[in-house]
Amino acid sequence: MKAVDLHTHTNVSDGYLTPLELLEQAHLAGIELLSITDHDTTAAYRHLDWANLVHLQLIAGVEFSTQWRSTGVHVLGLNVGLDSDVLQFATTFQSDARALRATRIAEKLEKIGVPDPMAGALRFAGDAAIGRPHFARHMVECGFVKDLSAAFKKHLGAGKIGDIKQHWASMQQIIDWIRDSGGIAVLAHPGKYGLTRTKRLALIDEFQLLGGRGLEVISGAQDPELTATLAATASAKGLLASCGSDFHEPKRPWASLGMKLDLPPQCRPIWDAW
Ligand code: AMP
Numbered sequence: 001m002k003a004v005d006l007h008t009h010t011n012v013s014d015g016y017l018t019p020l021e022l023l024e025q026a027h028l029a030g031i032e033l034l035s036i037t038d039h040d041t042t043a044a045y046r047h048l049d050w051a052n053l054v055h056l057q058l059i060a061g062v063e064f065s066t067q068w069r070s071t072g073v074h075v076l077g078l079n080v081g082l083d084s085d086v087l088q089f090a091t092t093f094q095s096d097a098r099a100l101r102a103t104r105i106a107e108k109l110e111k112i113g114v115p116d117p118m119a120g121a122l123r124f125a126g127d128a129a130i131g132r133p134h135f136a137r138h139m140v141e142c143g144f145v146k147d148l149s150a151a152f153k154k155h156l157g158a159g160k161i162g163d164i165k166q167h168w169a170s171m172q173q174i175i176d177w178i179r180d181s182g183g184i185a186v187l188a189h190p191g192k193y194g195l196t197r198t199k200r201l202a203l204i205d206e207f208q209l210l211g212g213r214g215l216e217v218i219s220g221a222q223d224p225e226l227t228a229t230l231a232a233t234a235s236a237k238g239l240l241a242s243c244g245s246d247f248h249e250p251k252r253p254w255a256s257l258g259m260k261l262d263l264p265p266q267c268r269p270i271w272d273a274w
């Protein structure tokens with residue numbers, strides 16, 4: 001299989017590299033087919049000159065936040081039309097939702113004693129799509145927690161005080177937006193929602209019923225058993241298979257550029273659809 005990574009982040013959301021640095025690193029890592037999928041924004045693509053992309057094939061992408069029942073869920077839009085009015089509307093809607101959510105998160109964190117959470121998170125976010133990782137970095141910097149993982153475990157992760165998710169567009173809306181902007185909706189990292197096997201299957205079924213067409217069979221370094229299960233599910237249900245590192249920064253070896261993400265042979269790779 002060619003070297004493919006269809007899930008990466010830059011510093012226009014919660015990644016650490018600029019879009020240009022990411023392209024450069026991806027090329028050095030030997031990636032042939034890449035998508036930049038920042039959280040709820042396609043701003044990275046404004047920084048790139050498509051004409052200069054000789055080394056690798058780039059697919060326009062985005063990772064939308066939504067919810068299913070009470071679980072926060074991510075849906076990738078791959079091969080979306082960057083100039084589409086629908087996509088513009090969708091990213092604007094979601095970025096307004098992000099801004100509103102950030103205000104709510106800041107209020108909650110202030111109550112538990114985090115000093116000046118909004119200004120602190122904004123110092124890390126700058127113009128980027130503000131998210132929980134920016135609050136987490138501030139909490140580490142001011143000594144409120146020892147590291148990012150503790151920030152999520154104690155205060156920002158699922159079920160904690162800073163986990164506020166009722167602002168996003170619905171899963172149906174997200175899937176429609178992706179389709180109407182010419183893309184394919186892919187359920188991101190199905191193994192990372194803390195769902196039981198039964199619930200995960202229910203999520204995948206509903207996602208497909210609502211028009212979702214792809215499943216991220218491999219997300220970074222994951223249990224081979226999970227890969228086998230997801231590959232079997234994708235082929236049984238006729239879902240296109242995707243794979244991505246979910247790269248954010250060079251310091252995370254379990255989500256790095258150029259890591260092996262080969263899909264099991266029974267999968268129908270999503271890039272066959274392009
Ligand atoms: P948000 O977009 O604000 O909902 O934040 C979600 C992002 O937080 C994810 O995309 C990850 O990049 C990051 N994240 C989630 N859980 C953790 C964790 N335990 N440690 C560090 N980062 C995390």
Ligand code: MN
Binds near residue numbers: 014039248
């Ligand atoms: Mn992220």
Ligand code: MN
Binds near residue numbers: 063074188189
């Ligand atoms: Mn995600």
Ligand code: MN
Binds near residue numbers: 009246
């Ligand atoms: Mn991601």
